[in-house]
Amino acid sequence: xxxxxxxxxxxxxxxxxxxxxxxxxxxxxxxxxxxxxxxxxxxxxxxxxxxxxxxxxxxxxxxxxxxxxxxxxxxxxxxxxxxxxxxxxxxxxxxxxxxxxxxxxxxxxxxxxxxxxxxxxxxxxxxxxxxxxxxxxxxxxxxxxxxxxxxxxxxxxxxxxxxx
Amino acid sequence: xxxxxxxxxxxxxxxxxxxxxxxxxxxxxxxxxxxxxxxxxxxxxxxxxxxxxxxxxxxxxxxxxxxxxxxxxxxxxxxxxxxxxxxxxxxxxxxxxxxxxxxxxxxxxxxxxxxxxxxxxxxxxxxxxxxxxxxxxxxxxxxxxxxxxxxxxxxxxxxxxxxxxxxxxxxxxxxxxxxxxxxxxxxxxxxxxxxxxxxxxxxxxxxxxxxxxxxxxxxxxxxxxxxxxxxxxxxxxxxxxxxxxxxxxxxxxxxxxxxxxxxxxxxxxxxxxxxxxxxxxxxxxxxxxxxxxxxxxxxxxxxxxxxxxxxxxxxxxxxxxxxxxxxxxxxxxxxxxxxxxxxxxxxxxxxxxxxxxxxxxxxxxxxxxxxxxxxxxxxxxxxxxxxxxxxxxxxxxxxxxxxxxxxxxxxxxxxxxxxxxxxxxxxxxxxxxxxxxxxxxxxxxxxxxxxxxxxxxxxxxxxxxxxxxxxxxxxxxxxxxxxxxxxxxxxxxxxxxxxxxxxxxxxxxxxxxxxxxxxxxxxxxxxxxxxxxxxxxxxxxxxxxxxxxxxxxxxxxxxxxxxxxxxxxxxxxxxxxxxxxxxxxxxxxxxxxxxxxxxxxxxxxxxxxxxxxxxxxxxxxxxxxxxxxxxxxxxxxxxxxxxxxxxxxxxxxxxxxxxxxxxxxxxxxxxxxxxxxxxxxxxxxxxxxxxxxxxxxxxxxxxxxxxxxxxxxxxxxxxxxxxxxxxxxxxxxxxxxxxxxxxxxxx
Ligand code: FES
Ligand code: FES
Numbered sequence: 040x041x042x043x044x045x046x047x048x049x050x051x052x053x054x055x056x057x058x059x060x061x062x063x064x065x066x067x068x069x070x071x072x073x074x075x076x077x078x079x080x081x082x083x084x085x086x087x088x089x090x091x092x093x094x095x096x097x098x099x100x101x102x103x104x105x106x107x108x109x110x111x112x113x114x115x116x117x118x119x120x121x122x123x124x125x126x127x128x129x130x131x132x133x134x135x136x137x138x139x140x141x142x143x144x145x146x147x148x149x150x151x152x153x154x155x156x157x158x159x160x161x162x163x164x165x166x167x168x169x170x171x172x173x174x175x176x177x178x179x180x181x182x183x184x185x186x187x188x189x190x191x192x193x194x195x196x197x198x199x200x201x202x203x
Numbered sequence: 204x205x206x207x208x209x210x211x212x213x214x215x216x217x218x219x220x221x222x223x224x225x226x227x228x229x230x231x232x233x234x235x236x237x238x239x240x241x242x243x244x245x246x247x248x249x250x251x252x253x254x255x256x257x258x259x260x261x262x263x264x265x266x267x268x269x270x271x272x273x274x275x276x277x278x279x280x281x282x283x284x285x286x287x288x289x290x291x292x293x294x295x296x297x298x299x300x301x302x303x304x305x306x307x308x309x310x311x312x313x314x315x316x317x318x319x320x321x322x323x324x325x326x327x328x329x330x331x332x333x334x335x336x337x338x339x340x341x342x343x344x345x346x347x348x349x350x351x352x353x354x355x356x357x358x359x360x361x362x363x364x365x366x367x368x369x370x371x372x373x374x375x376x377x378x379x380x381x382x383x384x385x386x387x388x389x390x391x392x393x394x395x396x397x398x399x400x401x402x403x404x405x406x407x408x409x410x411x412x413x414x415x416x417x418x419x420x421x422x423x424x425x426x427x428x429x430x431x432x433x434x435x436x437x438x439x440x441x442x443x444x445x446x447x448x449x450x451x452x453x454x455x456x457x458x459x460x461x462x463x464x465x466x467x468x469x470x471x472x473x474x475x476x477x478x479x480x481x482x483x484x485x486x487x488x489x490x491x492x493x494x495x496x497x498x499x500x501x502x503x504x505x506x507x508x509x510x511x512x513x514x515x516x517x518x519x520x521x522x523x524x525x526x527x528x529x530x531x532x533x534x535x536x537x538x539x540x541x542x543x544x545x546x547x548x549x550x551x552x553x554x555x556x557x558x559x560x561x562x563x564x565x566x567x568x569x570x571x572x573x574x575x576x577x578x579x580x581x582x583x584x585x586x587x588x589x590x591x592x593x594x595x596x597x598x599x600x601x602x603x604x605x606x607x608x609x610x611x612x613x614x615x616x617x618x619x620x621x622x623x624x625x626x627x628x629x630x631x632x633x634x635x636x637x638x639x640x641x642x643x644x645x646x647x648x649x650x651x652x653x654x655x656x657x658x659x660x661x662x663x664x665x666x667x668x669x670x671x672x673x674x675x676x677x678x679x680x681x682x683x684x685x686x687x688x689x690x691x692x693x694x695x696x697x698x699x700x701x702x703x704x705x706x707x708x709x710x711x712x713x714x715x716x717x718x719x720x721x722x723x724x725x726x727x728x729x730x731x732x733x734x735x736x737x738x739x740x741x742x743x744x745x746x747x748x749x750x751x752x753x754x755x756x757x758x759x760x761x762x763x764x765x766x767x768x769x770x771x772x773x774x775x776x777x778x779x780x781x782x783x784x785x786x787x788x789x790x791x792x793x794x795x796x797x798x799x800x801x802x803x804x805x806x807x808x809x810x811x812x813x814x815x816x817x818x819x820x821x822x823x824x825x826x827x828x829x830x831x832x833x834x835x836x837x838x839x840x841x842x843x844x845x846x847x848x849x850x851x852x853x854x855x856x857x858x859x860x861x862x863x864x865x866x867x868x869x870x871x872x873x874x875x876x877x878x879x880x881x882x883x884x885x886x887x888x889x890x891x892x893x894x895x896x897x898x899x900x901x902x903x904x905x906x907x908x909x910x911x912x913x914x915x916x917x918x919x920x921x922x923x924x925x926x927x928x929x930x931x932x933x934x935x936x937x938x939x940x941x942x943x944x945x946x947x948x949x950x
Binding site for chain 1: 843
């Protein structure tokens with residue numbers, strides 16, 4: 040079944056040279072895309088499916104701005120070739136419950152916002168798996184998400200405030 | 204802490220915060236766009252920073268008929284990016300002055316095909332002798348600007364430095380160097396250009412829509428009625444989106460005009476880091492005369508900035524750097540001589556702090572060198588010399604703002620536990636463990652708004668419109684890039700008219716709709732433009748025939764009544780910047796009131812240094828400042844924390860590696876910025892001494908926090924190790940080269 044979303048805003052990928060059919064579950068909805076075999080998950084989400092929450096900050100797994108959940112775990116979607124997503128579950132920032140981010144807003148976790156969708160995906164994963172906080176600090180767990188604006192206090196404080 | 208009563212707008216939540224947190228905020232690369240081409244840049248290749256272009260070869264494997272190709276001959280107007288001097292071409296025409304200079308523009312619907320095409324173009328450069336080290340005098344065959352490659356020379360003089368130095372009982376000298384710094388705004392530069400009828404519309408990430416408009420007007424020879432610039436939500440700027448977006452807008456515009464279709468250009472991180480501006484590298488020398496008990500008698504300071512291959516903003520960066528170079532101290536005799544020099548490096552440009560972080564690093568590190576020479580407590584040395592009300596700065600500006608700078612210092616010492624920790628660290632270090640601890644201090648200041656007559660020259664205009672539904676709309680060209688403009692303007696306007704925050708609309712920064720309230724730079728938005736918001740609110744109230752005290756319901760009712768009486772008309776309060784009384788600046792002599800107001804600060808850093816690896820960890824950081832008035836505590840604190848962490852990066856890890864005048868570590872894998880795990884919580888405190896000509900009493904804040912961390916941290920490392928570091932970034936490798944001395948000293 041095809042996802043009914045706005046399928047593409049980018050004509051660059053309309054004529055794949057070696058097209059690949061990939062089916063996966065996107066934010067709970069079965070989704071099939073036909074894409075060039077070299078495409079990254081980040082581009083599929085952004086340019087083909089119109090889910091522009093995840094950002095490209097570096098394209099090499101350093102900044103975390105492209106963070107999504109892959110089978111429930113945070114992953115840098117800039118490093119995931121689309122064919123690896125076949126049959127898996129992808130969750131993006133667009134599907135989050137806005138209420139869950141309220142403590143982050145109150146603590147000043149976002150400024151320019153370019154890192155924010157990625158930060159939120161990691162932060163909410165931590166909050167849903169509080170047992171990791173027994174062995175790791177919030178600062179250690181957030182170290183894969185670069186932020187150039189906040190100095191991290193707003194992010195760390197927001198997560199601490201939201202801890203169960 | 205002095206605080207006024209809570210107001211209507213107090214503690215307004217970041218207005219666009221929820222959109223950002225839920226991924227709904229649309230940045231330029233997120234905008235829906237139909238039927239467009241991607242655009243990319245062909246740049247001059249290494250290893251020739253300087254030379255003539257002798258050939259441009261298009262590879263045979265590409266079907267070039269599918270591509271839109273633009274070169275300098277496609278420019279309708281003069282081939283310059285309009286700025287202080289008209290020296291930088293939009294596209295290289297025959298000669299190049301730095302590696303990665305833009306030569307051609309290409310557009311194509313398929314981004315991958317475009318990438319391959321960019322690599323298939325060969326630009327051949329016949330090399331000439333480049334200047335690559337700004338510290339060395341240029342040979343005659345290297346001169347490329349004026350008679351001596353000096354882009355700008357400025358001098359500030361007060362008293363008689365030569366005599367005072369000759370008579371001073373103690374003279375301390377020092378030389379300090381700071382490296383380039385890359386902005387690393389998380390959203391790279393991006394721009395969309397499209398023709399909408401006759402109007403060329405630019406949408407993109409930028410700090411200064413009217414700078415972009417001017418650059419387009421000039422180089423495209425196109426009048427303003429056929430141009431429109433719209434800022435899109437901007438994912439960080441820090442100065443990196445002050446002047447550079449004019450280039451990208453021109454590039455996208457040229458492609459769009461030639462293609463007859465919309466063109467989108469988004470830099471990837473590698474291009475962004477390699478080809479855009481950075482913080483100016485600097486070398487600063489101090490010769491300071493003092494009494495034996497540490498009173499400043501003379502400050503002789505020499506500043507040298509690497510300007511890179513075009514003038515860009517170097518003259519004004521130099522100016523701000525010089526004005527801040529003597530520190531927040533009183534001294535009768537001061538001479539500050541500065542030059543920004545040409546090199547064949549990718550041009551340096553605006554970066555948060557704008558020259559002041561470089562000169563304040565030198566000044567504040569030098570204060571600790573002096574303290575060590577005199578055997579004096581660094582806090583005492585500063586307390587003795589901090590400027591008091593009634594005393595004057597190097598430019599002769601008499602400070603009389605009521606702020607208690609000693610109290611700022613005392614507060615930082617108290618909060619950081621300075622005295623107890625210094626004792627504890629001395630005892631800890633005496634045990635000669637491989638890890639040493641130290642505490643370091645910096646006291647400093649930052650002037651808000653444009654330097655000297657700059658604000659007068661800008662003639663900023665701003666409007667507040669009264670809407671028929673009882674809301675108001677603030678129309679300014681000042682943009683949100685994370686620093687909180689939307690929220691702070693909302694608060695200022697809501698407070699002024701007694702309205703609820705959601706009754707305030709902030710207009711999109713669209714040159715077709717908002718007047719030119721000046722650029723979003725120089726810590727001027729809250730202090731200077733915020734004051735225009737207040738005055739435009741007052742003007743709106745006057746136009747409604749209301750008294751000065753009218754607020755809330757009476758304003759809302761008057762707005763509705765006015766619109767009922769004047770259907771289909773618009774009601775706009777409008778103001779132009781007016782110089783506050785008593786502020787005078789003479790640009791010819793460089794004397795007078797350099798800034799309307801200075802914010803004052805004292806920062807304390809605590810470090811742990813592992814003498815085996817030379818790894819430095821900042822274990823505590825206290826930032827105390829008097830910024831006039833805190834308008835939104837969460838936002839203000841966030842500005843300080845973010846600025847401090849950027850400063851920690853500049854001090855310890857952010858190193859641009861240069862080859863042929865270009866950055867070769869142009870990726871986040873090997874240009875290291877701090878992560879959450881590299882920095883401690885930044886502890887922030889504010890003091891408030893209102894500035895009567897700033898919005899609600901506010902002074903500028905945005906840049907201040909990047910001035911203090913580097914010297915405070917190096918002073919802490921010096922204290923911990925006994926070493927005498929004078930260059931940043933002080934990477935472990937660099938510390939290791941001087942640490943042997945440190946370890947011997949510590950034995
Ligand atoms: S864009 Fe994926 S980690 Fe930076
Ligand atoms: S909020 Fe700007 S990078 Fe994090």
